[in-house]
Amino acid sequence: xxxxxxxxxxxxxGPSKAALAEQRTVDRERRARRRAAxxxxxxxxxxLVVVLLLWWLVTAAGWIKPLYLPSPGAVWDAFxxxxxxxxxxxxxxxxxAGEQGYYLWQHLLASLQRMAIGVGCAILLAPLxxxxxxxxxxxxxxxxxYLNFLRALPPLGYIGILIVWFGIGDLSKVWLLFLAAFPPIxxxxxxxxxxxxxDRINAVKSLGGNFLDVWRYxxxxxxxxxxxxxxxxxxxFAWTTVVxxxxxxxxxxxxxxxxxxxxxxxTPLTIACIIVxxxxxxxxxxxxxxxxxxxxxxxxxx
Amino acid sequence: MSAAAAETSQHDRRxxxxxxxxxxxxxxxxxxxxxxxxxTIEPGEFVCLAGPSGCGKTTLLQxxxxxxxxxxxxxxxxxxxVRGPSAERGVVFQQPNLYPWMTVRKNVELGPKLxxxxxxxREAQAKTYLDMxxxxxxLDRRPYELSGGMQQRAQIARxxxxxxxxxxxxxxxGALDALTRERLQAELLTIWRNTGKTIFFITHSVEEAIFLGxxxxxxxxxxxxxxxxxxxxxxxxxxxxxxxxxMRSLPAFVRMxxxxxxxxxxxxx
Ligand SMILES: Nc1ncnc2c1ncn2[C@@H]1O[C@H](COP(=O)(O)OP(=O)(O)OP(=O)(O)O)[C@@H](O)[C@H]1O
Ligand SMILES: [Mg+2]
Numbered sequence: 001x002x003x004x005x006x007x008x009x010x011x012x013x014g015p016s017k018a019a020l021a022e023q024r025t026v027d028r029e030r031r032a033r034r035r036a037a038x039x040x041x042x043x044x045x046x047x048l049v050v051v052l053l054l055w056w057l058v059t060a061a062g063w064i065k066p067l068y069l070p071s072p073g074a075v076w077d078a079f080x081x082x083x084x085x086x087x088x089x090x091x092x093x094x095x096x097a098g099e100q101g102y103y104l105w106q107h108l109l110a111s112l113q114r115m116a117i118g119v120g121c122a123i124l125l126a127p128l129x130x131x132x133x134x135x136x137x138x139x140x141x142x143x144x145x146y147l148n149f150l151r152a153l154p155p156l157g158y159i160g161i162l163i164v165w166f167g168i169g170d171l172s173k174v175w176l177l178f179l180a181a182f183p184p185i186x187x188x189x190x191x192x193x194x195x196x197x198x199d200r201i202n203a204v205k206s207l208g209g210n211f212l213d214v215w216r217y218x219x220x221x222x223x224x225x226x227x228x229x230x231x232x233x234x235x236x237f238a239w240t241t242v243v244x245x246x247x248x249x250x251x252x253x254x255x256x257x258x259x260x261x262x263x264x265x266x267t268p269l270t271i272a273c274i275i276v277x278x279x280x281x282x283x284x285x286x287x288x289x290x291x292x293x294x295x296x297x298x299x300x301x302x
Numbered sequence: 303m304s305a306a307a308a309e310t311s312q313h314d315r316r317x318x319x320x321x322x323x324x325x326x327x328x329x330x331x332x333x334x335x336x337x338x339x340x341x342t343i344e345p346g347e348f349v350c351l352a353g354p355s356g357c358g359k360t361t362l363l364q365x366x367x368x369x370x371x372x373x374x375x376x377x378x379x380x381x382x383x384v385r386g387p388s389a390e391r392g393v394v395f396q397q398p399n400l401y402p403w404m405t406v407r408k409n410v411e412l413g414p415k416l417x418x419x420x421x422x423x424r425e426a427q428a429k430t431y432l433d434m435x436x437x438x439x440x441l442d443r444r445p446y447e448l449s450g451g452m453q454q455r456a457q458i459a460r461x462x463x464x465x466x467x468x469x470x471x472x473x474x475x476g477a478l479d480a481l482t483r484e485r486l487q488a489e490l491l492t493i494w495r496n497t498g499k500t501i502f503f504i505t506h507s508v509e510e511a512i513f514l515g516x517x518x519x520x521x522x523x524x525x526x527x528x529x530x531x532x533x534x535x536x537x538x539x540x541x542x543x544x545x546x547x548x549m550r551s552l553p554a555f556v557r558m559x560x561x562x563x564x565x566x567x568x569x570x571x
Contacts, residue, residue: 022449023440199399202369207413207464208389217412221403298402301446 070268075275078268079104082257099269100260102252108276110252111242114170118177119238126182126234127227130189140190151183155241159248168249173242180241181234188230192223225292225299232288239281254280315380315390315467315500317343317366322375323525324361335361337525339375343468348494348501350515352508354566358526359504363470366502367393379467389413392466394474398453400445406432406456407441413464424463431459435489451482455489462493468500476506487514508562513549520562522569530565534558 059071082104088094133140155176166172196219204218243255250256258273319341326333335358343349351359364370368387377384400409407428414424432438435455445453454474461469475483505511511518512534520530536554549555
């Protein structure tokens with residue numbers, strides 16, 4: 001080799017050009033992801049319009065009897081009627097508010113309230129049990145089979161015994177929702193704690209962290225995404241349960257209204273209820289997702 | 303000055319590994335990962351440990367870190383037996399290991415925060431070390447928004463901010479591309495020279511070991527023994543900032559590299 005002086009680059013102080021360029025790439029990728037999301041929503045809205053159009057076409061052409069499938073217009077009218085004061089029947093002068101003594105939104109609210117209490121208690125207590133089961137071996141060993149047993153049961157299978165214990169009123173329904181929501185959240189918590197990487201715990205310990213620091217800075221934030229995911233599953237499951245549980249003495253309740261209007265052959269109202277139940281489920285899910293994005297923005301990224 | 307006085311000196315923060323044996327119990331049978339390891343790491347040393355895969359390098363590091371307890375023998379730091387992880391022994395993990403629920407700054411501040419250092423003070427410390435590793439502009443990013451090399455730098459800053467007696471590094475640059483690796487090696491050397499920290503560094507690369515280390519160790523495979531232990535003395539007379547590329551062609555470097563490589567091959571790598 002010749003002895004030409006080699007120009008050697010000193011290690012860069014401050015962010016190098018390459019590092020800054022890399023940062024720009026990361027930002028660009030984020031923008032691209034957002035664009036893709038907007039596109040997904042566009043497609044979904046378009047498909048919804050098509051479905052509504054087909055529905056309208058099928059009913060307007062008279063291919064299906066309105067008793068089996070009422071037109072979108074009739075469903076909308078039933079929805080509006082159920083939310084307003086209206087004559088008890090065509091041409092009658094007696095006025096009633098909503099349906100079955102309550103406005104539709106009150107039926108919905110009643111169901112949501114049952115959810116809030118039953119699932120709310122599960123959200124508070126299930127992670128605690130999960131943490132205990134995952135950290136204290138004997139507790140996990142003893143409780144897990146029962147939890148699995150409870151999880152395997154369809155909640156409506158044991159509503160009967162709950163009614164015997166807590167009466168036909170709201171209390172038995174709230175218990176039902178609590179028991180439906182409890183296992184998925186507990187299991188998610190246990191899985192979360194068990195999958196915390198040992199390196200993560202070791203890192204905080206070798207920075208000087210004690211037992212409480214390990215929980216505060218590592219285990220709780222590590223398991224937060226799992227717990228939230230469990231809560232999401234629990235809410236979805238509890239919502240399908242509440243609607244069915246309201247078949248017995250569920251007035252007011254959106255599930256009750258959907259059921260009773262069907263038995264009274266008010267098909268447009270039944271369909272309006274079904275749509276409301278579905279949309280409420282989607283909105284609840286979006287709500288939890290939104291909370292996830294706020295509370296655990298790192299989810300799935302590390 | 304007597305040797306005994308030196309032993310008990312407050313400043314003597316040497317790591318002493320005495321007759322350490324470590325066995326793993328797996329499915330009824332025992333794997334002896336380390337056997338009769340005797341080793342002293344002096345304050346300010348940059349010890350590089352090389353050896354064939356599976357010879358017990360990580361095990362030794364985890365024993366020093368206190369993540370594992372030895373089956374036999376004992377490890378002391380400044381005369382105190384190592385009984386678990388502690389802030390005096392900082393660890394840079396092989397995989398980026400920052401907490402994604404904290405910003406880069408919060409990650410780096412965590413050590414002082416655990417020691418209840420005042421907010422302003424620990425923020426200043428974190429900033430100093432993040433600047434030192436070239437991440438001064440990425441304080442409020444989340445770790446997953448950084449590249450692998452940047453995350454490793456942040457890990458190093460996190461450990462430096464905590465001011466440990468010894469920094470334990472397990473192949474910290476193993477997952478990086480050659481270019482980034484060389485840049486981080488140069489940065490680490492600069493940091494070592496400026497801070498005088500004791501560093502225990504595991505690597506697969508013989509060249510990395512000689513380039514970085516002030517002392518090179520080689521371990522043999524199962525059960526692990528230290529079979530080679532020599533200071534890297536030819537560098538002290540050289541230009542401190544000599545880049546790797548140039549050093550590779552030094553006769554003394556080539557000689558040592560061949561020696562170490564032979565040891566590794568002879569020991570079963
Ligand atoms: N948790 C464990 N349980 C059982 N055996 C283990 C465990 N960890 C390591 N070993 C065994 O101990 C030996 C040493 O492992 P160690 O991870 O320390 O090797 P290493 O030198 O770090 O290897 P590498 O260079 O591939 O990282 C290996 O034979 C390995 O199979
Ligand atoms: Mg290893």
